Amino acid sequence: MIDLLPQFLVNGIVMGTLLAIPAIGFTAMFAVLRFPNFSVASHATIGAFAGFAANVGLGLPIELSLVAAFIVPAIIGVASDEVALRPLRKHGALTTAIASIALTIVLENAVRFFYGNDLRGYDLPLVRDWRILGVRIGPQQVENFLLAVAIMVAVFLALRYTRVGKSMRAVADNPALAELKGIDPILVGRLTVFFGMGLVGTGGMLLGVGTSIDPLTGFRFILPIFAAAVVGGLGSIPGAVLGAMVVGIGEELSLIVLSPSYRSAVGFFAIVLVLTFRPRGLLGEREY
DSSP states (O other): OGGGHHHHHHHHHHHHHHHHHHHHHHHHHHHHHSSOOTTHHHHHHHHHHHHHIIIIISOOOHHHHHHHHHHHHHHHHHHHIIIIIGGGGGGOHHHHHHHHHHHHHHHHHHHHHHHOSOOBOOOOOOOOOEEETTEEEOHHHHHHHHHHHHHHHHHHHHHHHSHHHHHHHHHHHOHHHHHHTTOOHHHHHHHHHHHHHHHHHHHHHHHHTTSOBOTTHHHHHHHHHHHHHHHHOTTOHHHHHHHHHHHHHHHHHGGGTSOGGGTTHHHHHHHHHHHHHOTTOSSOOSOO
16 A cells, blocks of 8 residues: 555545545635634535536536535525524523534425535546556546645735735634724624535535535545644644644544545544644644
8 A cells, every 4th residue: 555655645635635625615704704604514415506507507617506506605694594503692602602513404405405415526638647657547537636735825915905804814813802903803704604605515515526416425524624623723724724634634644544434534533633742733823
């Protein structure tokens, strides 16, 4: 298996890059709203199916289908947050987090009602994998990797240079001080949910492209996404990217010694190790 190490590393880097997109959305919402929103699982599924409808139903290419994968879960995320989660925030983070788990069950079953339980695949051309220095990689993997990198660059630029991004960072650092400066924390919270769930949906589609999707697509990725956010440091955008790379590469390297059926345990052990030795995460600054 050691001779497959370069292959596992390449696969891990690609997987880590794809995991980073929903992990950024998850950690951004945690930083502003102060609770872990586990309904990201269902919104990743909704994004995957919205992209599927645009790709297979409307015949759009993957690049344009990602727009639907962003907008649909973003709108549903804001609507479901206003109806189900925002009224509960005054009761504490634990109550809201539990409600988000109930919400994700409702939304997943809504997807199941419309699409059933069958596995579905995107309309992709059949192409041969490339073999470079003994490492096999598919053209679609390269495209997904480049799309994920482009999305991450856009997110970093938006957070650093736009008014909305600066307002999000201000509310994440100190909501009371941000309100004194004239920033509306409720509006910023809605915008954060919109962009956060949009990123989660986009990540759900990218993770589903090249394999298949079903109503449990997001549920299968919730542990790696949560682990990426915790390992990097909840509330830290760069930390979410670093944590995603650690989890993605760790899952692939675990195949050297573990059966593929146990690869999801890597995320669990990563959470345990980080909470034991560095509770704030690798790049986190805030106690949680």
